[in-house]
Amino acid sequence: xxxxxxxxxxxxxxxxxxxxxxxxxxxxxxxxxxxxxxxxxxxxxxxxxxxxxxxxxxxxxxxxxx
Numbered sequence: 001x002x003x004x005x006x007x008x009x010x011x012x013x014x015x016x017x018x019x020x021x022x023x024x025x026x027x028x029x030x031x032x033x034x035x036x037x038x039x040x041x042x043x044x045x046x047x048x049x050x051x052x053x054x055x056x057x058x059x060x061x062x063x064x065x066x
Contacts, residue, residue, distance in 0.1 A: 027058040029066035034058045 024033045029050065039058050042051040051057065057066070 025056045027061055028055040029057050030059035032058065 023036055025036050025039050026033050027039060029042075037054045040062060042048055042053055042055045042057060044053045046053075
């Protein structure tokens with residue numbers, strides 16, 4: 001099924017994929033794409049030597065000590 005867009009017609013799966021990509025981030029540790037709510041941003045006061053402030057790390061890597 002097609003949806004009308006300002007630039008023309010697009011497929012629903014293309015629209016859904018772009019929404020999913022916008023809501024997710026790439027983990028700086030494992031490289032997997034995870035939803036933004038399952039990733040945390042490294043802050044200055046975390047005391048992590050392997051990561052720089054501003055990098056995003058998924059919950060599994062935080063628990064696993066990546």
